[in-house]
Amino acid sequence: MSALLEARGLSAGYGQAHVLHGVDLTIEPGQVVVVLGANGAGKTTLMRSLAGLLPYDGELRVDGETVGAVRPDQMVARGVSLVPQGRGTLTALSVTDNLRTGAVGRRDASGVQEDIDRWFTTFPRLAERRHQVAGTLSGGEQQMLAIARALMSRPRLLLCDEISLGLAPVIVQGLFETIRGINEEMGTALLLVEQNAALAMGIASYVYLLEVGRVVQSGAAESFAQSDSIRRVYLGY
Ligand code: ATP
16 A cells, blocks of 8 residues: 655755755555654645645656645645644634635535534534634634634545644643544544644654754654653653
């Protein structure tokens, strides 16, 4: 069986600023993978490349098929959806309309409505605020909305870029329980970029360590957590 997503020799950057230098990464269907790395290592650049938001050199395959066009709608159509860093909700639109924008390209109106109801059940705070514009939500609620919106395309792989950033620990705990539940119930694979490495490692089975745009180490999460240097630098114990 092909991997869900495979990057081979992925390089990307911004004009003359080369950030990623030949990254290899594989995500199997239903797998939870975490990318660790210091600030500026290129984690967001990697996520944006995988989401079709940044041009790259190298090869990207989904279900064994090479992705030709570097376009976010192409990646969404192939089942890859990004929860961008900084939430990325449309602040002037209502909660419900934000969810609808996540379903662009879907033709099954009744399925879309079912999914909206489903995510309202998962995130009751959003249901209570369904008519409110997103800009008036709390940080945690906006993050819930960003996740639910990314799920509206029914992705098989959800790319989560620092979903815990700036949120209270109790909210973060809830968000992680929710995405873990989505992974377990729906088989949605997760790629997590996370400051809160301990939390992410708690639900991940595989880890990549990115340093200055290169994968310097990768392996099963359990073996990673046993490495003293990884524990000291990323897990803080
Ligand atoms: P952080 O944890 O701080 O978000 P990161 O690992 O996600 O870090 P990136 O955001 O991918 O790192 O940034 C990697 C490098 O690319 C950094 O040196 C950054 O300054 C640079 N960079 C990021 N965005 C741009 C941009 N739009 N234009 C030019 N350089 C950029």
